[in-house]
Amino acid sequence: MNKSPQQLEDFLNLLGLNPEEKRVYSALVQVSDRTVLQIAKNANVNRTTTYRILERLKSLGMVEEIIEENRVKFRKTGADKLELLVKQQQEKVKQLNYLLPNISSLINEVSTTAQPGTKVLFYRGQQGIRQMAWNNLKCQQPLVGFTHRPYIEIVGEKFISDWLYEWMKKKMILRDIYSDTYLEVRQQFYGDKTVLFDPKGFQSRYISSKILNITHQMDIYDNVLAIYNWHEGEIFGVEIYNQKVADLHKQLFEIVWQLAKPKNR
Numbered sequence: 001m002n003k004s005p006q007q008l009e010d011f012l013n014l015l016g017l018n019p020e021e022k023r024v025y026s027a028l029v030q031v032s033d034r035t036v037l038q039i040a041k042n043a044n045v046n047r048t049t050t051y052r053i054l055e056r057l058k059s060l061g062m063v064e065e066i067i068e069e070n071r072v073k074f075r076k077t078g079a080d081k082l083e084l085l086v087k088q089q090q091e092k093v094k095q096l097n098y099l100l101p102n103i104s105s106l107i108n109e110v111s112t113t114a115q116p117g118t119k120v121l122f123y124r125g126q127q128g129i130r131q132m133a134w135n136n137l138k139c140q141q142p143l144v145g146f147t148h149r150p151y152i153e154i155v156g157e158k159f160i161s162d163w164l165y166e167w168m169k170k171k172m173i174l175r176d177i178y179s180d181t182y183l184e185v186r187q188q189f190y191g192d193k194t195v196l197f198d199p200k201g202f203q204s205r206y207i208s209s210k211i212l213n214i215t216h217q218m219d220i221y222d223n224v225l226a227i228y229n230w231h232e233g234e235i236f237g238v239e240i241y242n243q244k245v246a247d248l249h250k251q252l253f254e255i256v257w258q259l260a261k262p263k264n265r
Contacts, residue, residue: 015060015085020045024053025076028063032075039074061085119241130155132219132226132237137166139221144253146218147178147204150186154230167201174202177253177260180209205260212256220249 008029012022023043028034030042040050054074057063061081063074123132133155136143152160167174183206207214217228223243229236240246 015089020049021053021056024050025057025062028074028076033066033068033073034075035071035073117242118245119239121239121241123237123239125235126154126156126230128237129228129230129235130159132228132239133159133163135239136219136221136224136226137163137170139172139224141222142173142175143219143221144175144250144257145177145220145226146214146216146253146256147176147182148214148217148228149182149231151217153185154235172201175204175253175257176202177205177207177212177214177256179207179212179214181214204263205257206263207256207260211259218249220246220253222246225249 005026008026009022012025017025020043024039024045027039027042034042036047036051036054039054040047043050045053054063054065058065061084062077064077066073066075123129133151151163155163217230219226219228223241223246225240225242225246227238227240
């Protein structure tokens with residue numbers, strides 16, 4: 001396997017290090033046994049922050065402190081310490097998965113009793129869009145919607161793969177209507193492929209922008225109307241929880257569905 005700075009970057013991201021922490025650790029990967037001042041200069045982080053970061057990395061077992069010629073220096077620890085850290089992270093994931101069902105039940109119970117009626121939730125950034133996409137996996141009825149641009153453009157290929165796997169497990173149908181913008185943008189991600197999604201889980205139709213200009217992503221399911229936007233610098237989404245609002249938009253979708261044409265997506 002090729003050893004690259006990108007692999008180190010990916011590894012540190014998965015460990016949850018922030019940009020400054022990654023720069024400090026990377027400085028020690030390049031040349032070990034350095035003073036705080038040397039590390040700070042190489043990482044382009046101020047000295048006080050560098051010292052605080054080194055203390056955190058020490059607590060994680062990623063660096064160690066040594067005394068050399070009456071000077072305090074720091075060095076990266078061996079691969080065995082990183083292996084231990086990874087095992088600790090894996091154990092945390094096991095515990096989180098074990099606790100998740102009970103916590104989810106508790107949250108849903110509190111939400112149901114404490115927030116009756118209409119609810120509006122706002123989301124920002126890539127993680128917000130990912131959360132909205134993951135939320136629609138909870139739908140109890142078929143999902144319908146309008147597709148503006150390919151999801152992969154904002155959430156990434158790995159997330160799309162995970163989402164598709166979960167959706168197909170539900171054995172639920174998603175029907176969507178897309179127009180010219182989607183076709184233009186998808187070319188750069190999928191090329192000339194004509195069938196992208198399993199027809200067992202997805203039914204799509206095309207409508208010309210001359211008939212309906214789709215300018216936002218929209219999902220409609222159960223009592224939820226979800227609107228997404230991630231184009232031209234704005235990345236945001238809104239979920240409206242209201243049965244009448246959802247029902248109205250489902251009716252509007254069905255009208256447009258009759259106007260739209262079946263087409264390989």
